[in-house]
Amino acid sequence: MILSQIDLIVIALYCIGLIGISYWVSREEAGHEKNSADYFLASKSLPWWAIGASLIAANISAEQIIGMSGSGYALGLGIAAYEWMAAITLLLVGKYFIPVFLKQGIYTMPQFLEQRYDTRVKLTMAIFWIGVYVLVNLTSVLYLGALAMNTITGFSITDCLLFLAIFSVVYSIYGGLKAVAFTDIIQVVLLVFGGLLVSYLALDKIAEGAGSWAGFQTLLIAVPEKFDLILSRDNPHYMSLPGISVLIGGMWVMNFSYWGFNQYITQRALAAKNLAEAQKGIIFGAFLKLLMPLIVVIPGVAAVVLVPDLHRPDEAFPEMMKLVPHGLLGIVFAALIAAIASSLSSMTNSISTIFTLDIYKPLINPDASEGRLVMVGRLIAVGAMTCAVIIAEPLLGNFEQAFQYIQEFTGFFTPGIVVIFTLGIFWKKTTANAALAAAISSAVLSLALKIFWPELPFMDRVSVVFLACIAIAVAISLIEKGEDHDKAVNLKEMNFSTSTSYNVASLAIVLILVGLYATWW
DSSP states (O other): OOOOHHHHHHHHHHHHHHHHHHHHHTOOOTTOOOOHHHHHHGGGOBOHHHHHHHHHHHHOSHHHHTHHHHHHHHHOGGGGHHHHHHHHHHHHIIIIIHHHHHHHTOSSHHHHHHHHTOHHHHHHHHHHHHHHIIIIIIHHHHHHHHHHHHHHHOOOHHHHHHHHHHHHHHHHTTTTHHHHHHHHHHHHHHHHHHHHHHHHHHHHHHTTTSOHHHHHHHHHHHOGGGGOSSOOTTSTTTTTSOTTHHHHSHHHHHHHHHHHHOHHHHHHHHTBSSHHHHHHHHHHHHHHHHHHHHHHTHHHHHHHHHSTTOSSGGGHHHHHHTTSOTTHHHHHHHHHHHHHHHHHHHHHHHHHHHIIIIIIIIIIOTTOOHHHHHHHHHHHHHHHHHHHHHHHHHHHTTOSOHHHHHHHHHTTTHHHHHHHHHHHHHOTTOOHHHHHHHHHHHHHHHHHHHHHOTTSOHHHHHHHHHHHHHHHHHHHHHHHTOSOOTTOOOGGGOOOOOOHHHHHHHHHHHHHHHHHHHHOO
């Protein structure tokens, strides 16, 4: 174990403090019983700063810190495209999708699908999302987090899995989304501080004490190939990041699915006080996304110089953490726990939200009281976490780059999801059967292309399947009715205008990204 006694004290104080704060912010006024709106949508009272911080805390976890740092070690800064292109995606989601979802007054994404299509579409996607959240998202965050803890503490993977699961459930199960969102402020502060500290120390060591900027310049000279943002076809990692496709291809489909139609992300915006507050939170989150590669990718690139003979890329960030002096190491380790716990609690809350409101209440117990719904939500959260703990190591233990595994697996389904929502919102003729066909075709076509066209990069495969699913959905809709669907969204009632501050901030983000890609094209 590389943690000292002072580190362990810092970590213990963090864990105790976070649990105490979560229960304090979740307390109810005397005589008020927590209902489903309180538990699943934080009483629709989240301010912009909580929304923005919670978006990032839910997103940045072991999956990014460990997995993306490992990908930085293996293929370089190009993997930052997932972070930087997500910033622009957030701007578009805030302008064109969140206004529709808030206007519809939904709690869950499957609920929107029922309003727009029918119950079949809602149930199909509800079951799908629960399965993916448990089998992919929860397990990956748990396993990668446990791997990092194992490297640093020496505790077994099983012990680390149990600690992360129990801690995240204990601090979030009582208060629901409110406990998660408000404590995410602390989590993000720790995450940013800890990540920047690791990056600084790694770069400073490369420069032999001459400072982080000197270390960065040395890194540019030592491994220039790791700073190619657009990979050429002869790059050994082209299959993972296929050239210009990271800017104009399947990356957009992946990002819209994740940032626009993903329950555990959009749930924060759905819980906003109003549309303006949700949009300010999204802008805040977009700026934080620009910062993330400094935290999650640069340490991995630095590890190429400092520890070039790692057994597996996902060991890069834990190795870089060993550079942090005792005392501060406890804070950095707490930041890692914070990132993991916030994502785990977000996912379990979303799983319980979808199951309780989209499956349990309409199908199992339509007359369930508000208290009953909250109790079922808590039980499902515990059950989902228990399942993830059991399957995490057997499922992910043999993958060298877990982040890439996650992206490719979800890429089987994301084209259909994006087609269902975008056509459902912006094309009134889309039918329920067309939506189901797009969802099924996405998985079938993705699998077929992977088997019969294996040399096609998965990101390009996402693009091809997306276009095919659009064609299938449009064809079926025209064959079936050829007229406006009776449940279509009335876009004339939607306000897609944004404030001057939103527009200025959006322009600033775009210009920053243009500068980054122009520098390291």
